[in-house]
Amino acid sequence: MSEQLDEPAARPRIAYLSYSTGEFDARTFRMAASAIESGWDVTVYARWQRGLEPVEERDGYRLIRVPREWRYLVPVLRRRARRRYRAAIARTPSSRSGAARPDATGGGTRVRRIRFRPLERWHWWQRIREFPLQPMGWAIALDDVVEPADVWHGMWAGSLPALDRMRHHHGGRTVYDSRDIFMRSRKFARLGRPGRLLLEWAERRWARRADRVLTVNESYAELLEQHLRVRRPAVVMNTPGTWTPPSPRPDLIREALGVPAEMAIVLYQGILTMERGIEQAMEAVLEVPSAILVLMGFGPLEKHFVDETSRPPYLGRVRMLPAVPPADLLRWSASSDVLVMAIQPTTLNHRYTTPQKLFESLAAGVPVVASDLPGMAPIVRATGAGVVCDPTSPHAIAEAIKAVIDAPPSERLAMRDRALRAAHERYNWEAQLETLFGIYRELLPTTHQAERQPSDPAPEAG
Numbered sequence: 001m002s003e004q005l006d007e008p009a010a011r012p013r014i015a016y017l018s019y020s021t022g023e024f025d026a027r028t029f030r031m032a033a034s035a036i037e038s039g040w041d042v043t044v045y046a047r048w049q050r051g052l053e054p055v056e057e058r059d060g061y062r063l064i065r066v067p068r069e070w071r072y073l074v075p076v077l078r079r080r081a082r083r084r085y086r087a088a089i090a091r092t093p094s095s096r097s098g099a100a101r102p103d104a105t106g107g108g109t110r111v112r113r114i115r116f117r118p119l120e121r122w123h124w125w126q127r128i129r130e131f132p133l134q135p136m137g138w139a140i141a142l143d144d145v146v147e148p149a150d151v152w153h154g155m156w157a158g159s160l161p162a163l164d165r166m167r168h169h170h171g172g173r174t175v176y177d178s179r180d181i182f183m184r185s186r187k188f189a190r191l192g193r194p195g196r197l198l199l200e201w202a203e204r205r206w207a208r209r210a211d212r213v214l215t216v217n218e219s220y221a222e223l224l225e226q227h228l229r230v231r232r233p234a235v236v237m238n239t240p241g242t243w244t245p246p247s248p249r250p251d252l253i254r255e256a257l258g259v260p261a262e263m264a265i266v267l268y269q270g271i272l273t274m275e276r277g278i279e280q281a282m283e284a285v286l287e288v289p290s291a292i293l294v295l296m297g298f299g300p301l302e303k304h305f306v307d308e309t310s311r312p313p314y315l316g317r318v319r320m321l322p323a324v325p326p327a328d329l330l331r332w333s334a335s336s337d338v339l340v341m342a343i344q345p346t347t348l349n350h351r352y353t354t355p356q357k358l359f360e361s362l363a364a365g366v367p368v369v370a371s372d373l374p375g376m377a378p379i380v381r382a383t384g385a386g387v388v389c390d391p392t393s394p395h396a397i398a399e400a401i402k403a404v405i406d407a408p409p410s411e412r413l414a415m416r417d418r419a420l421r422a423a424h425e426r427y428n429w430e431a432q433l434e435t436l437f438g439i440y441r442e443l444l445p446t447t448h449q450a451e452r453q454p455s456d457p458a459p460e461a462g
Contacts, residue, residue, distance in 0.1 A: 011041040012444055015149035015166070017142075019135065019158030022046030022056075022063050024298075026326035026356065027179070027238050028155055029058075030429050031436065036060040038437060043149070045142055045162075054089045064145050068158075070129055072137035081137075082144070127191050131157060131182075132202050139165040151175065151443055157182040160206035167209075173443035176210040178233065181223050184348035186275055204228050212439050219352040219375060236436050239359040241429040244420070245334045253294055253335040257319050264291035264405040266369075267336035269329070270357050272299035275350065277342025277371065282308070282318050283394035284342075288401050293340070296321040296332065333364040337412075338404045340369045341376070342391035351375060361385070362423040367415040369400040379427075385419035 014035050018028040022044060032042045036059075048054055048065035056063040067085050071077035139162035148170040154163040155177050163174045182188065183200045191199070204227070207213060213233040215221050225232045253265050266288075268281055272295065285293040295305055295318065309318045324332050333339065339361040345351050352375040361368045368386030370376045377388045389400035404412065 011039060012151070012440075013041045013043075013147075013149040014151045014153060014440070015146070016042070016044045017152060017154040017159040017162050017166070018044055018046045019068075019138070019154070019156045019162075020046060021049055021052060022065060023052070024323060024326060025155070026240070026329070027177075029326055030241065031153065032061050033059065034429075034433055034436070035440075043147065045146065047138060048085070048089075050088060066138065066141035066145060068134045068138040069141065070133035070137045072140040073133065078140070081141075085141075127188060127195065128199070130187065131199060132161060135159070136161045138162060142166070143169070146170070148172065150445060151440055153177060154210075155179065157203050160203065160210075164206055164209055173211045174209070175439060175443070176207050176213045177236075178207070178213060178215045178220070178224055178228075179238065180353070181220060181227065181349040183227065184223075186347055186349070189347040189349070200227070211443055214436075214439065217352070217354045217375065223348070223352065234435055234439055236432045237354070237359065237427065238356045239423075239427045239429050239432060240330060240356075240363045242424055243330050243363050244424075245330075245365050250331045250335045252332050253296075253321070256321060257294070259292060259319075262290070264288075264337040265335070266291050266293045266401055266405075267296060267333065267339050267366075268293065268341070269296045269323075269333060269339070269360075270341075270355070272297045272301045272305055274301065275344040275346050277340070277344055277391050277397070278305070280342050280344075280391060280394050280397055281340045282314055284340075284397035284401060285317055286313055287395065287398035288405070291337075291401060291405055292316075293318045294321060294336070295319070296323065298323045329360060330364045333360055333366055336366055338367050338369055338386070338401060339364075340397065340401065341371065342369070342389070342397050343371045343373065343376070344391055345371065345373055354379065359423070359427050362419045362427050365416045365420040365423075367404045367412065367419065369397060369404060383418055383422035385415055385422060 016028050016032055018025045028044060032044055035042050042061040044061060044063045046063055046065045047068045052065055054065050067081060069081045071081045135158040142162055146166060149172050151173050152163050152166045153175045154160060156179060160176060163176060167174050182203060183196060188196060188199065207228045208230055213224060213228065213230050214236050215224055215233045216235065216238045218235055221233045221235050224230065253259065259265060266285060268278060270276065272278065278295065281293055285291055306320060308314055309320055339357065341355060341357055343350050343353060343355065351373050354375050358368065358370065358376055358379065362383065362385055368380060370380050370386060370388050371391035372388040380386050380388050387400040387403050390396040
């Protein structure tokens with residue numbers, strides 16, 4: 001059987017539909033790498049945007065990007081959209097983002113401050129364009145490049161139209177990977193009736209057509225079972241692979257920003273957007289004179305934070321670094337003294353979230369300051385790897401940061417040890433593979449059933 005797996009035609013084929021640009025989708029990358037190791041033929045499909053290559057050769061698989069364009073839904077506009085896409089990719093690729101990025105010294109580049117309208121006042125067209133119109137257009141755009149697969153694994157609700165379309169056109173079985181409670185997330189939770197009811201119906205209709213639904217924690221599984229009216233989703237936590245920080249620990253952040261050794265580094269890493277507690281953490285660090293806050297990431301508020309951190313009172317107290325590739329993230333995280341994730345309790349989705357950055361902090365052996373919410377707080381308390389606090393109060397966040405960085409050296413070391421122990425014993429990617437590949441084996445046609453388990457070594461050449 002292992003000889004058959006060496007033949008490309010005999011390998012089961014899986015397609016990951018990453019409804020993202022594919023630059024920082026660590027969960028998809030982990031799944032793709034594990035599938036390749038287990039003998040699968042893997043392709044990842046993602047969203048294209050200007051400055052990105054339409055096709056990339058990764059470690060053992062191809063990443064293919066197509067536009068996310070609602071115009072693909074209209075035949076006349078579809079032809080024009082295709083011509084624009086082909087013309088754009090024919091030109092010399094530019095950098096990932098044309099936006100000004102901060103330099104390594106933290107001085108940044110002055111940009112126009114962005115004014116954001118309250119979400120409650122955003123027009124319904126913006127929401128329905130984000131879901132389901134743009135995902136439906138992306139699904140049609142995939143027709144130009146997609147190849148048949150035995151299993152289609154879709155990420156986020158944006159992949160649902162593509163999952164349904166790919167199975168209809170090419171056969172195979174489908175997995176909907178719901179990483180959040182989509183219709184209770186920030187952008188859609190405030191959408192009034194009847195708009196939200198209509199979009200909930202669309203998500204539910206597509207999700208119920210999927211062969212399996214999975215998610216990232218037990219609370220989400222219970223909520224999705226109710227909201228989508230599906231079989232209780234399986235749980236594959238969004239955890240990184242087991243990793244041990246080198247000794248001595250890396251000091252990449254201090255080296256990049258020129259931070260003196262006596263100054264503690266409080267790190268926020270992830271998407272730069274609203275309701276993630278970034279503004280509250282910025283206010284909090286002003287009460288902690290022995291620390292600076294470092295924002296490392298990208299997102300819709302990137303220019304806004306560059307502007308804010310380039311002037312008082314945040315100048316010199318809050319610094320910025322660009323996002324780093326997932327493969328490098330743990331080394332950068334391990335360079336901090338505490339990771340802050342003061343996610344705001346504004347939606348059902350936020351209250352029960354167990355964000356990837358929480359497990360990355362454990363893997364890096366870094367104490368956390370996390371929101372006292374029913375998703376994150378039980379993990380932080382059970383592991384003893386940090387402090388929970390009221391995320392709406394900058395003063396409470398400041399006190400939690402002080403509780404970590406002002407603790408005796410022995411206690412800070414103990415927190416680091418407890419974080420690593422939790423990551424090594426439970427919260428790691430290797431512990432998720434049996435559930436994930438159990439689903440794949442359940443869906444895979446018997447003619448393609450692989451004998452090797454994900455943990456088995458790859459067959460030797462010859």
